[in-house]
Amino acid sequence: MRAFEATQHYFHQAADQLQMPDWMRKLLITPKREVSVQVAFERDNGSIDTLVGYRVQHDNSRGPMKGGLRYHPGVDLDEVRALASLMTWKTAVVDLPYGGAKGGIGVDPKAYSRKEVERMTRAFVDQIHDIVGPDTDIPAPDMGTNFEVMSWFRNQWEKYHGFNPAVITGKPVEEYGARGREEATGRGVGTMAVKLVKRLGMRPEATRTAIQGFGNVGSHAAKFLSEAAFPVVAVSDVSGTYYNPKGLDIAEMFRYILNHQGLSGYNNAEILNGEDLLTLDVELLIPAALGDVITKANAKDVKAKMIIEAANGPTDPDADLILNDRDIIVLPDILANAGGVTVSYFEWVQNRQHYRWSLDRVRQELDRTMSDAFEGVWQQSQESKVPLRTAAFMIALKRVQKATELAGYS
Numbered sequence: 001m002r003a004f005e006a007t008q009h010y011f012h013q014a015a016d017q018l019q020m021p022d023w024m025r026k027l028l029i030t031p032k033r034e035v036s037v038q039v040a041f042e043r044d045n046g047s048i049d050t051l052v053g054y055r056v057q058h059d060n061s062r063g064p065m066k067g068g069l070r071y072h073p074g075v076d077l078d079e080v081r082a083l084a085s086l087m088t089w090k091t092a093v094v095d096l097p098y099g100g101a102k103g104g105i106g107v108d109p110k111a112y113s114r115k116e117v118e119r120m121t122r123a124f125v126d127q128i129h130d131i132v133g134p135d136t137d138i139p140a141p142d143m144g145t146n147f148e149v150m151s152w153f154r155n156q157w158e159k160y161h162g163f164n165p166a167v168i169t170g171k172p173v174e175e176y177g178a179r180g181r182e183e184a185t186g187r188g189v190g191t192m193a194v195k196l197v198k199r200l201g202m203r204p205e206a207t208r209t210a211i212q213g214f215g216n217v218g219s220h221a222a223k224f225l226s227e228a229a230f231p232v233v234a235v236s237d238v239s240g241t242y243y244n245p246k247g248l249d250i251a252e253m254f255r256y257i258l259n260h261q262g263l264s265g266y267n268n269a270e271i272l273n274g275e276d277l278l279t280l281d282v283e284l285l286i287p288a289a290l291g292d293v294i295t296k297a298n299a300k301d302v303k304a305k306m307i308i309e310a311a312n313g314p315t316d317p318d319a320d321l322i323l324n325d326r327d328i329i330v331l332p333d334i335l336a337n338a339g340g341v342t343v344s345y346f347e348w349v350q351n352r353q354h355y356r357w358s359l360d361r362v363r364q365e366l367d368r369t370m371s372d373a374f375e376g377v378w379q380q381s382q383e384s385k386v387p388l389r390t391a392a393f394m395i396a397l398k399r400v401q402k403a404t405e406l407a408g409y410s
């Protein structure tokens, strides 16, 4: 199923529960604006490359639109559209005063030099600078982009519009970035795991955990969870799956990736060949890499009792049905990975107030925001007797619908 279709499916499940009329569904689903632009830039060898960049602005009824920029070969209009709408529901479920957007370029940034990625980013900003801004649409990092890309983006945007660091979040801490932004998504995932395990009457020490992806999100989630006494028994990245049934030394692996390109070459763990991390015998499974990895083909083989969706859109609707039938609890992406955009919001607030928060304050407010959202979703799920995903979408839809009604329709 294409990504946007899958998101719509989850939307309709919640809209059915809320008995939302068709005309309101159509109003809430349809993106406000979709832009495709030419991104042409010079390679180091003097030749010119031409790529396509996208920005989809889905909804702004609750505030300026917010969402990341993804540089990945899988980026196309359908994917960006799906991810933009997920941002609307994500910001609503954690109650940030934002709408949703997403953007990106269909490219493998690793195939380009650092200077080329800089020129690519600046060329992209040249095309979209007039539709983004601190009061309209605020980009941020996503897969394939980082604090450096945010810095180039801001610098190029300010050439047109003047000083205003709140135009983008996820900036380097030295350049108006927020302390704690880098760890935020992984930390939020960890916070959700602690809450979920407690609610289910389980113990962290007895919750063997497998994490797919050891990039920014997966590695910080692993770090948080191992510090909270969860045995993280398996993690994977493109180089393979690393396994230790007694729990991996996550602190050591974390140090390792700071000095290497990923986990390749790490040898203080068993390396599983051909065995799928997603179907390992664990209590908690955390997909923290690409979308669409839990499908009809493997959902019946998942052994975990709980899945926390750290990636965006990791479970397709067919798989979701199978998991529900098998009583596997799925904490959905729009809640589980909202820690990143939450600290982005704190960064934007600090930029606008010209005031810096301590790391402690960022962590405390992140914890409070995520914990309140978790409790709300849990309550809704109990009251309506629906899975956590449907409950999270119900809360988000109600908030966006209310704001849309208050603002009027024209």
Ligand code: GLU
Residues within 6 Å of the ligand: 066, 067, 068, 069, 090, 138, 139, 140, 141, 142, 143, 169, 312, 337, 338, 340, 341, 342, 344
């Ligand atoms: N790309 C992240 C996400 O999917 C963060 C977005 C943001 O901080 O605006 O939630």
